[in-house]
Amino acid sequence: MSATSGTSAPPQYAIAAEGLRKRYGETRAADGVSFEVENGEFYGILGPNGAGKTTTMELVEGLREPDEGRATLLGIPSWPRKPALLRRIGVQLQASSFFERLTAHEQIHTFAALYDVPPDRADAMLETVGLTEKAGTREDRLSGGQAQRLSIACALVHDPELVFLDEPTTGLDPQARRNLWDLLRHINGEGRTVVLTTHSMDEAEALCDRVAVMDHGRVLKVGAPRALMAEAGVDNLEDVFLQLTGREYRE
Numbered sequence: 001m002s003a004t005s006g007t008s009a010p011p012q013y014a015i016a017a018e019g020l021r022k023r024y025g026e027t028r029a030a031d032g033v034s035f036e037v038e039n040g041e042f043y044g045i046l047g048p049n050g051a052g053k054t055t056t057m058e059l060v061e062g063l064r065e066p067d068e069g070r071a072t073l074l075g076i077p078s079w080p081r082k083p084a085l086l087r088r089i090g091v092q093l094q095a096s097s098f099f100e101r102l103t104a105h106e107q108i109h110t111f112a113a114l115y116d117v118p119p120d121r122a123d124a125m126l127e128t129v130g131l132t133e134k135a136g137t138r139e140d141r142l143s144g145g146q147a148q149r150l151s152i153a154c155a156l157v158h159d160p161e162l163v164f165l166d167e168p169t170t171g172l173d174p175q176a177r178r179n180l181w182d183l184l185r186h187i188n189g190e191g192r193t194v195v196l197t198t199h200s201m202d203e204a205e206a207l208c209d210r211v212a213v214m215d216h217g218r219v220l221k222v223g224a225p226r227a228l229m230a231e232a233g234v235d236n237l238e239d240v241f242l243q244l245t246g247r248e249y250r251e
């Protein structure tokens with residue numbers, strides 16, 4: 001079902017990235033990245049620290065201009081950014097990007113107002129992420145998991161078709177992490193395409209229909225976690241990485 005990289009993208013893809021390159025000085029953060037994400041897919045960009053996951057996401061989202069290559073989101077070129085496209089995609093901001101000292105309720109209502117979304121939709125999103133009881137709590141007094149859920153609610157308030165999450169569960173305790181996994185499955189179950197970066201192999205296995213395994217700015221392999229393991233004749237993604245790179249995967 002996965003398409004061959006390097007061909008022009010048919011519009012059925014939620015994302016098509018083709019030959020994306022970005023250098024920072026001598027570092028090739030993205031070194032010819034190509035992949036496609038199907039509509040409705042839960043897609044993971046998996047790799048160790050410094051593999052180029054965040055850079056790839058930023059290029060795909062249109063937050064940074066690629067040195068070379070291109071990406072389309074929902075059939076539309078992501079660079080330069082287009083307001084019409086921004087309404088159709090949701091990008092989870094890090095918790096540190098909240099408006100200072102606002103409560104959870106005020107945060108989500110501010111995002112809703114920016115997108116011209118009715119207030120009841122903002123309240124419904126707080127409910128969806130299980131934060132109704134924390135509506136009156138200031139952002140700096142939320143737990144790590146609550147802050148992550150609020151940032152996801154803010155990314156979803158305008159009902160985007162395509163959602164980007166950059167290491168959404170980093171720093172969470174195991175229970176909060178599992179709660180967030182349930183939320184992400186729910187979001188995807190509603191028909192949204194979800195793309196996340198993670199350096200966690202078990203997260204990729206638990207959530208993703210397919211993963212792109214990255215290292216040193218390159219996509220080494222794309223496939224369903226189970227298919228990648230079966231092909232490599234191993235029972236975990238760590239060993240898939242070991243086979244692909246000849247070295248251990250370190251978190």
Ligand SMILES: Nc1ncnc2c1ncn2[C@@H]1O[C@H](COP(=O)(O)OP(=O)(O)OP(=O)(O)O)[C@@H](O)[C@H]1O
Pocket residue numbers: 024027028029047048049050051052053054055056199
């Ligand atoms: N703005 C920047 N300026 C200079 N170098 C950068 C910049 N952004 C990323 N890099 C470098 O590019 C490489 C890829 O970084 P990137 O953040 O994309 O990786 P990552 O896979 O998301 O890593 P992590 O899991 O640690 O977030 C790293 O060597 C990083 O130091």
